[in-house]
Amino acid sequence: MIAALVEDRCTNCNACVRACPGFVFDAGADRPVIARIEACQTCYLCELACEADALWVNPDEASASAPSPAELARSGQLGQIRRDHGWNLPLDAGQLDDYRLLGPLLNEGADIAARRYASRG
Amino acid sequence: MIASTILRADVLVIGGGMAAAWAAIAAAQAGASVVMADKGAVGTSGVTATGGPGHWWVSPDPALRREAIERQEAKALGLGDPEWMARIIDLTWRHLPDIAPFYPFGSDGSGGRYVQGVRGPEYMRALRSLASAAGVTILDHHPAIELLADADGAIVGARGIALDSEDVWDVRAPTTLMATGGCAFRSGLLGSHGNTGDGLLMAAEAGADLSGMEFGPSWSLSPAWSSTRTLPYFAARFFDDAGRELDIPPPKAGHAHLQALGRAMQRGPVLADLSDAPKALPGVLRSIQPLTLAAFERRGIDLWRERFPVRLFGEGTIRGTGGLRVIDDECRTSVPGLFAAGDAATRELVAGASSGGGAVNAAWALSSGRIAGLAAARQAAVSRRPAAITARGLGRVGLRPRRAPQPLELAALAQAVGSAVHGYDQAFQRDKAGLARSAATVDAHWRGLADHARAGGRALVELRAQAAMTATARWSLAAALARGESRGLHVREDAPATDPAKAHRLLVGGLDRVWTRADHPVTQGVAA
Ligand SMILES: Cc1cc2nc3c(=O)[nH]c(=O)nc-3n(C[C@H](O)[C@H](O)[C@H](O)COP(=O)(O)OP(=O)(O)OC[C@H]3O[C@@H](n4cnc5c(N)ncnc54)[C@H](O)[C@@H]3O)c2cc1C
Ligand code: SF4
Ligand code: SF4
Numbered sequence: 001m002i003a004a005l006v007e008d009r010c011t012n013c014n015a016c017v018r019a020c021p022g023f024v025f026d027a028g029a030d031r032p033v034i035a036r037i038e039a040c041q042t043c044y045l046c047e048l049a050c051e052a053d054a055l056w057v058n059p060d061e062a063s064a065s066a067p068s069p070a071e072l073a074r075s076g077q078l079g080q081i082r083r084d085h086g087w088n089l090p091l092d093a094g095q096l097d098d099y100r101l102l103g104p105l106l107n108e109g110a111d112i113a114a115r116r117y118a119s120r121g
Numbered sequence: 122m123i124a125s126t127i128l129r130a131d132v133l134v135i136g137g138g139m140a141a142a143w144a145a146i147a148a149a150q151a152g153a154s155v156v157m158a159d160k161g162a163v164g165t166s167g168v169t170a171t172g173g174p175g176h177w178w179v180s181p182d183p184a185l186r187r188e189a190i191e192r193q194e195a196k197a198l199g200l201g202d203p204e205w206m207a208r209i210i211d212l213t214w215r216h217l218p219d220i221a222p223f224y225p226f227g228s229d230g231s232g233g234r235y236v237q238g239v240r241g242p243e244y245m246r247a248l249r250s251l252a253s254a255a256g257v258t259i260l261d262h263h264p265a266i267e268l269l270a271d272a273d274g275a276i277v278g279a280r281g282i283a284l285d286s287e288d289v290w291d292v293r294a295p296t297t298l299m300a301t302g303g304c305a306f307r308s309g310l311l312g313s314h315g316n317t318g319d320g321l322l323m324a325a326e327a328g329a330d331l332s333g334m335e336f337g338p339s340w341s342l343s344p345a346w347s348s349t350r351t352l353p354y355f356a357a358r359f360f361d362d363a364g365r366e367l368d369i370p371p372p373k374a375g376h377a378h379l380q381a382l383g384r385a386m387q388r389g390p391v392l393a394d395l396s397d398a399p400k401a402l403p404g405v406l407r408s409i410q411p412l413t414l415a416a417f418e419r420r421g422i423d424l425w426r427e428r429f430p431v432r433l434f435g436e437g438t439i440r441g442t443g444g445l446r447v448i449d450d451e452c453r454t455s456v457p458g459l460f461a462a463g464d465a466a467t468r469e470l471v472a473g474a475s476s477g478g479g480a481v482n483a484a485w486a487l488s489s490g491r492i493a494g495l496a497a498a499r500q501a502a503v504s505r506r507p508a509a510i511t512a513r514g515l516g517r518v519g520l521r522p523r524r525a526p527q528p529l530e531l532a533a534l535a536q537a538v539g540s541a542v543h544g545y546d547q548a549f550q551r552d553k554a555g556l557a558r559s560a561a562t563v564d565a566h567w568r569g570l571a572d573h574a575r576a577g578g579r580a581l582v583e584l585r586a587q588a589a590m591t592a593t594a595r596w597s598l599a600a601a602l603a604r605g606e607s608r609g610l611h612v613r614e615d616a617p618a619t620d621p622a623k624a625h626r627l628l629v630g631g632l633d634r635v636w637t638r639a640d641h642p643v644t645q646g647v648a649a
Contacts, residue, residue, distance in 0.1 A: 021161030021170070022314055023262050023284045041314035042347050044412050045165040048242055059416040061309055061347040077419060084411030085242065086225070096227030096243070098408040100235040101401070102352060103175060105409075108399040109355025113371035116358075116397065120368070 003066035009054035019049035053079030124291030130156040131501035136300030138167025140463020142248035143490030149255035153498035160264035171312030174483035178237035197473020199624035205470040209488035223247035267516025276458035287578035296497035303464035308435035311348040317586035318593035330630035333469040335600035336610040337441025340433035383545040392428040435543030440478035451496035462489040474609025518588040526575035552615035560598040603637040
């Protein structure tokens with residue numbers, strides 16, 4: 001679930017309010033408020049929308065607990081998803097150059113399991 | 122509901138995933154004024170956005186296409202339509218590259234670009250940009266609640282709720298297109314929280330019928346704490362919590378793989394061990410699927426070395442097959458003025474009795490979206506009647522209860538309905554008695570909703586979602602009961618054989634009373 005909105009990073013741009021598919025945030029005077037957490041689907045897409053790297057989603061679909069802002073900053077996880085995606089890079093930056101490997105790696109995994117199963121004792 | 126905003130358009134598209142976007146783009150490019158109303162936000166809502174759909178991708182070489190269609194027909198087990206298959210292969214090939222101005226296509230490894238598989242967030246961002254550029258009016262956070270009909274019963278738009286103000290919106294259009302996706306019954310499946318079958322309910326209230334609802338359920342494997350994409354788990358070995366390796370048929374075994382996992386999970390925790398994963402995978406998972414990795418990194422788990430508990434997440438009608446029946450080659454439903462596309466429509470035409478997940482569904486969503494969008498634009502251009510001023514709201518459950526309104530315990534209801542469809546105990550042992558028991562449970566919930574449920578504002582949106590899941594479960598169970606054989610995704614423990622006499626589609630519909638009926642045979646039996 002959405003677990004942290006790091007106040008001193010937030011510019012109150014409301015990008016997360018607009019982007020969240022579950023309409024989890026309400027706009028606020030200083031920053032958005034997490035108003036309907038029960039509608040959060042742990043999709044991390046608000047993190048992609050936040051250019052200030054102020055949001056952190058707990059990967060547990062049932063937990064909204066978060067490390068402290070200082071720990072989050074140290075963890076390197078703030079903004080990591082946006083960087084990993086190359087979300088704000090130009091379209092020709094090669095951010096999806098490995099994407100073609102998805103299908104072959106999936107098939108390779110399935111083959112490994114099938115071979116292992118066929119040769120089990 | 123009294124509307125505070127009334128808009129007019131040639132085409133109203135309900136939904137905000139890939140089918141809705143492709144439909145809106147096609148209609149707008151054909152000159153129609155288009156309003157697209159989404160429960161979530163176009164770009165992030167729906168299972169496309171968190172997925173990474175590989176599309177059915179066959180180059181225009183006639184031999185290759187013929188071969189691809191033959192393979193797919195074999196999987197469809199008598200219920201597919203080769204002409205539809207040829208159409209969606211062709212449309213996908215021609216139109217997926219349309220996103221290039223807004224999508225960062227990667228390399229194909231040999232100097233070209235890799236087109237057929239696209240990453241969800243970037244894909245939906247590109248489709249949103251393309252829709253905006255085509256002049257589509259996008260209403261985010263504007264769930265539709267009910268369809269509107271004129272005196273003849275033709276659909277002339279829809280009403281819904283604006284989530285921020287909780288005001289009622291009303292869009293009048295001579296053609297409406299339902300692209301609300303499939304229904305995952307709130308199983309927690311990645312990206313599916315808003316996929317509650319709303320469009321199926323709205324269309325059924327207008328009299329639409331459905332087809333293929335028996336083909337499911339299916340599940341995808343993920344860490345127990347949240348649903349992710351499944352790429353890392355294909356080579357997994359499985360252990361019980363005492364460290365004993367479990368004998369699980371491989372993913373290629375399909376139902377047997379899931380059934381063995383489901384049965385083991387009924388006995389106790391199941392742990393996955395990914396140490397057999399393809400050697401190249403750990404090095405590239407981050408650049409392919411950053412979100413999958415985040416699910417582990419943020420819990421401090423090294424997924425390649427440490428065992429972790431796994432669970433099956435139900436996929437409902439998303440990787441099941443059923444949805445609104447389309448009655449012609451332009452994706453009309455059985456209700457005048459109403460079209461359907463994507464997972465909201467049945468995918469039997471192209472998937473038959475199998476799952477369309479893995480390539481065919483995405484090609485269908487793109488193609489049915491474009492086909493329906495163009496047809497709706499064309500129909501709107503010739504009708505151009507001022508969309509009726511007096512339109513009747515067709516919504517019943519949650520809006521116009523049969524008896525006195527009463528508060529209902531929604532959380533319990535959702536759970537009961539979800540487990541009637543996806544619960545390991547029922548679903549892996551589909552037989553007549555179990556299905557009938559599940560159907561009775563779900564029927565009781567339906568009666569409570571239809572008799573007493575009423576709400577307004579955001580509470581109404583949630584109430585309608587619950588009602589839609591309940592209705593969808595009823596149709597799925599009724600169809601599963603009626604198909605007394607096993608075929609493709611529909612596996613009946615009490616009727617394991619495929620019956621050649623049942624190579625026909627099965628229609629289902631109705632609200633107060635659910636009915637099923639055989640559709641006309643699609644394959645001619647060999648003359649005796
Ligand atoms: C994890 C995963 C991986 C997949 N991978 C593949 C693959 O590799 N290849 C493949 O072919 N298929 C794949 N699929 C299936 C494929 O993603 C779907 O077939 C496709 O996304 C369907 O698009 P859609 O637009 O119909 O539905 P969705 O993308 O689910 O969109 C539904 C939309 O309807 C909106 N909506 C719902 N209710 C309302 C309402 N009341 N009012 C307004 N809007 C509403 C939602 O907000 C959402 O925007 C995958 C599915 C999953 C879950
Ligand atoms: S997107 Fe980030 S910076 Fe903008 S309001 Fe949300 S949390 Fe604050
Ligand atoms: S994780 Fe997804 S659903 Fe949850 S707040 Fe962020 S965008 Fe919204």
